[in-house]
Amino acid sequence: MQPLLVVDIGTGVFGCVGAEGVESPTQEVNNRMNKIWVCSQCTLEIPLGQSTCKVCDTPNDHQSPSLQESEDLQKLNRDFDRFNLIVSYCIKNGDSFVDDSFPPCLKSVFYDSKNKDNAPTIKWCRPKEILTPLEGNTIPWTVFRSPLPSDISQGILGDCWLLSALAVLAENQELVNKVMITQDYNNEGVYKVRLCKDGKWTTVLVDDLLPCDDKKQLIYSQARRRQLWVPLIEKALAKAFAPCESISLQVSQLTTNAEPLDINLIWAQLLSSRSAGFLMGASCGGGNMVVSDEEFKKVGLRPRHAYSVLDVKNVLGIRLLRLRNPWGHFSWNGAWSDQSEIWTQELRQELCAYGSEEGIFWISYQDVLKYFDCIDICKLRKDWHEIRLGGRFPPYFNKKYQNCFLLTILETTEVDLTLFQENNRTFEKNLRSRLVLDFVETEVLLEPGYYIVICMAFNHWHTNLTHYKEYPLFNLSIHSSQQLLVENLNSSGHLLADAIIDLAVMKGDAMCYTPWLTAYFLSKHWAGLALVVENRHPEAWINIKFNSQESYNLVSSRGDLVTIDTIPPCYRQVIIVLTQLESSRSFSMSNRLIHRQSYTDDLHDWGPPGCCHIPQIDSRLEGLHMPRPI
Numbered sequence: 258m259q260p261l262l263v264v265d266i267g268t269g270v271f272g273c274v275g276a277e278g279v280e281s282p283t284q285e286v287n288n289r290m291n292k293i294w295v296c297s298q299c300t301l302e303i304p305l306g307q308s309t310c311k312v313c314d315t316p317n318d319h320q321s322p323s324l325q326e327s328e329d330l331q332k333l334n335r336d337f338d339r340f341n342l343i344v345s346y347c348i349k350n351g352d353s354f355v356d357d358s359f360p361p362c363l364k365s366v367f368y369d370s371k372n373k374d375n376a377p378t379i380k381w382c383r384p385k386e387i388l389t390p391l392e393g394n395t396i397p398w399t400v401f402r403s404p405l406p407s408d409i410s411q412g413i414l415g416d417c418w419l420l421s422a423l424a425v426l427a428e429n430q431e432l433v434n435k436v437m438i439t440q441d442y443n444n445e446g447v448y449k450v451r452l453c454k455d456g457k458w459t460t461v462l463v464d465d466l467l468p469c470d471d472k473k474q475l476i477y478s479q480a481r482r483r484q485l486w487v488p489l490i491e492k493a494l495a496k497a498f499a500p501c502e503s504i505s506l507q508v509s510q511l512t513t514n515a516e517p518l519d520i521n522l523i524w525a526q527l528l529s530s531r532s533a534g535f536l537m538g539a540s541c542g543g544g545n546m547v548v549s550d551e552e553f554k555k556v557g558l559r560p561r562h563a564y565s566v567l568d569v570k571n572v573l574g575i576r577l578l579r580l581r582n583p584w585g586h587f588s589w590n591g592a593w594s595d596q597s598e599i600w601t602q603e604l605r606q607e608l609c610a611y612g613s614e615e616g617i618f619w620i621s622y623q624d625v626l627k628y629f630d631c632i633d634i635c636k637l638r639k640d641w642h643e644i645r646l647g648g649r650f651p652p653y654f655n656k657k658y659q660n661c662f663l664l665t666i667l668e669t670t671e672v673d674l675t676l677f678q679e680n681n682r683t684f685e686k687n688l689r690s691r692l693v694l695d696f697v698e699t700e701v702l703l704e705p706g707y708y709i710v711i712c713m714a715f716n717h718w719h720t721n722l723t724h725y726k727e728y729p730l731f732n733l734s735i736h737s738s739q740q741l742l743v744e745n746l747n748s749s750g751h752l753l754a755d756a757i758i759d760l761a762v763m764k765g766d767a768m769c770y771t772p773w774l775t776a777y778f779l780s781k782h783w784a785g786l787a788l789v790v791e792n793r794h795p796e797a798w799i800n801i802k803f804n805s806q807e808s809y810n811l812v813s814s815r816g817d818l819v820t821i822d823t824i825p826p827c828y829r830q831v832i833i834v835l836t837q838l839e840s841s842r843s844f845s846m847s848n849r850l851i852h853r854q855s856y857t858d859d860l861h862d863w864g865p866p867g868c869c870h871i872p873q874i875d876s877r878l879e880g881l882h883m884p885r886p887i
Contacts, residue, residue, distance in 0.1 A: 264700070294635060295312040315571060320422040336460045338613055341438075342776075343462075346446035353383060356464040359496040362515060372430060381472060383446060389483055394623065399442050401486045404433050405613055406565065408480040409487055418540070419494065420583040425536045425635075428567075432637070435485050448485075449749040450493035455678030456696065456732030457645055459492040523578060524622060527569045527632065534590060536635040536840040537566035539580060553652050557590040557618075558628055566632060569618065572604065578610075578625055582616035583814035589618040614633055627628045636736070644735040644743050648729035654880035658725070658879030659753060660712040661746040662733065666703045670739035673700050676712050679730035710735075711756050716836035719816045750880050757831050758885060770852055774799055786813050786839035786846060790822075798855040799824045800863060803832050807847035811835040814881060821871040823855065828884040 333880045343354050361381035372676035382514050384398040406424035426432045434440060438460065446465040449812040451458060467488050471780075473713040493750050530537060542548040542560030553560040559582065568579035578595060592599055595613040605611075610619055625632075651658040664672075675698040712733055722728055735743060757779075765779035767785070773794035792799040805811070805818045814834035824830050855861065864871050874882045 265581045270386065286434070303417045326414075334832050336449070340447065340462065341758075342810055343447050344443070344445050344810075347447070351504045353789065355466065356496075357463065359492075359821075361466045361468075364493070368647070377392075378471050379476070380471060382469045382473050382791070383659060384465055384467070384485060386473055387467065387475060390474070392481065392483065395457050396444075396483045398483045398485060400437055400440050400489070401430075401433060401480070401484045402482055404430055404480065404484065404486060406581060406583070408482060410479055410481065417622055418538070419491060419537045420487075421565050422449050423478075423490065424581060425538055426582045428536075428565075431668060431774050433486060436490060442459075442485065448489050450490055451710070452493060452497055453488075454497050455679040455730070456675060456734050457647065459497060459771060461497050463489060463496060466801065467490065468491065470808060483512045490675075513831050517624075520539045520622075526634075527566075527578070528571065530634050530636075531566075531881040532567040536637055537632055539566050539578075539625065539632045539703065540630045542630065555843050556628070557588050557594070559584070559587060564629075567571045572608070576622035577608070577619050578622060579617065582618075586614070586616055588613040588616055589620050589624075589670075591620070591624060593619045593624075605609060607851040622719045634779070636853050638736070642740050644737075645743075646733045646735075646743065646745075649711065649725060650712075650717065650731060651725070651728050652718050652722045653876075653877035654753060657749050658728070658878075659748055661748045661752060662710040662712075663742075663744045663746040664703070664708040664710060665742035665744075666705050667741065668740075669702070669704055670737050670741060671700065672738075672741070673734075673736040674698065674710065675736075676733070677732045678714065679732070703827075709748070709752070711752065713753065713756075715814050715834050716812050716838055718800060718812070718814050720828075738850045751883070751885060753880050754831050754883065754885055757787055757834070757881065758789050758829060761787050761831075762791075765789065765878065771854075772850060773797070776850060780846070785835035786848070787834045787843065788832040788850075789829060790824060790832050790852075792824040792826060793887065794826050794854070796826055796856070798826065798858055800853045800855050800860060801832060802851040802863060803831070803848065803849075805846065808845060809833065810842050810844035811846060815872050815878065817872050819858055819871075822884075822885050823858060823860055823869045825858065827887050829887055830884040834881070 313366065345353075346356055363379065371780055387398075388394055406427045408428065409420050409424050411420050426436065436451050438451050439447070446629065448463055448465060449464060450461045452457070461692070465485065477487060478487050478491045490811045492727045527537075541558050541562045541564060542553055548560045551800055552559055563583070565583065566578060566579040567581055570577045570579070582588060586592065590596060593610075595610055595618060600610060606751070610618060646662060648660045649658055650660070675696055677696045710733065712731060714729065714731070717729060735741075761777040761779040764781065765777035765780075768776045768778065774790060775793070777789040777791070779789070786805075788803065790799070790801050801820075801822045801824060803820045803822075805813070808818060812819075812835070814836070818835075820833050822830060822832060858869060859866065860868050860871070870882075
């Protein structure tokens with residue numbers, strides 16, 4: 258038995274199950290790893306020495322992890338060379354850099370042409386042209402000068418989530434240094450910024466032409482004391498993800514089977530995260546919360562606003578959090594605020610409850626649960642090891658793109674796995690609505706041995722994607738307390754089905770219809786349903802008719818919401834995988850399962866003669882839906 262870590266970006270499922278019947282990873286690696294590639298068009302297995310498929314002439318795009326790492330290093334070298342080339346050119350010609358890939362014009366700020374009519378007057382200025390009347394204009398501009406959270410101020414853009422993240426970052430200048438690769442002001446106006454985009458570290462090159470009003474004052478985010486790091490990071494984000502207008506707080510997933518919160522477990526996680534020195538930010542009145550702006554205003558909070566979490570304390574049995582409003586003013590005025598009468602003089606002095614003028618305040622955990630939607634935690638650990646791998650999600654079963662990775666654990670280690678699906682934010686929202694989750698993550702403690710990580714997504718199946726370059730991209734990041742080995746795994750054609758079956762049997766709700774027949778409904782932590790039916794009868798087949806036509810906002814891996822199958826004796830089958838279609842809408846699920854016993858391998862009056870499955874299970878579905886021996 259080899260453990261499987263099953264990851265589903267479309268549903269948020271992360272499971273660790275046993276994979277009985279899976280070929281030994283060591284044997285498979287020895288025999289197949291990096292020796293073949295599989296044609297993306299005809300699925301023929303071809304030796305790596307051949308660059309094209311001998312049947313259909315499709316070129317090989319297989320990449321081993323070492324090649325991927327080599328290409329990443331080459332990209333870093335190209336970025337470095339390009340930066341130096343631009344600087345040299347500007348010095349030689351006495352010019353300043355203008356980034357033609359993100360030009361100083363309205364289309365870099367607005368992707369919706371309808372909004373351009375209401376756009377503010379924008380004048381693009383270099384730092385030496387920008388005026389800061391409140392601070393005077395004699396202080397020289399710099400990238401940063403001992404950055405402080407209180408330096409950051411918000412402009413007309415509603416990106417308080419970004420400012421909250423930058424305020425947390427500013428608590429530790431070492432972190433700011435890692436993001437701002439170019440740390441010195443330069444007359445050439447060229448800067449490198451390091452961002453983690455869709456789970457992958459990316460260097461973004463920007464110029465220092467910044468949007469100002471007609472008075473030459475910055476209109477978007479800025480840092481006091483004439484520092485450039487805040488507007489430059491904001492510009493790099495806009496270039497990497499989309500125009501500034503599209504940088505918005507993400508809407509939480511809507512589900513119909515949400516479980517009650519374990520507030521004690523959450524509190525324990527907050528305490529341990531604070532103890533570990535992790536960075537934290539809290540979202541006020543966002544997501545699915547019903548928000549009354551007037552109610553929030555009365556208690557001194559800004560709805561749809563992000564706050565930095567500075568501290569978490571359990572004092573005399575009282576659970577308190579210390580937050581900062583990145584705007585630097587307008588603070589909480591309820592229980593445990595600076596003005597609250599609950600404080601004793603000793604406790605006020607111990608916790609330094611005097612910061613409301615700077616937007617810093619204490620608030621009880623109960624009030625955080627009442628007014629805040631979520632707390633995001635960045636697990637920053639200096640001594641941990643990091644591996645990042647990429648791949649593509651096919652719109653059907655494809656042996657080449659099973660996205661399996663073999664983990665070799667040499668000693669007991671903590672492992673954090675995060676799966677990111679690349680999200681093209683330059684598309685209008687309706688064109689990217691099928692992205693249910695940007696990422697899913699889990700923490701596991703792994704003993705020495707071999708583990709298989711399987712990355713999967715389903716809600717784009719049966720779309721009209723015809724070429725592998727159109728398939729959605731993903732990145733898998735692996736952080737571990739001890740060093741581990743990771744390799745691509747060319748597995749058998751049934752590993753996907755075996756993984757879903759084992760996960761459903763272990764985590765799903767079992768319903769026994771007869772002594773021989775059990776159905777496993779996996780819906781917990783799954784935006785939809787995975788249904789596995791098991792036939793333990795030694796001689797008889799089982800006919801299964803499953804109808805989920807009355808479900809709403811769910812898409813089927815079979816391409817139809819009504820399925821009919823016959824399952825052989827001592828076999829089990831993934832009948833259907835239902836996945837939430839659009840993340841902006843809730844989903845509802847209604848289904849009915851009918852079964853009957855048969856002593857022949859067909860559907861009788863439920864289907865045409867000789868038919869075993871409706872819809873038919875062709876080569877694009879067999880790796881997930883073909884019956885598997887128990």
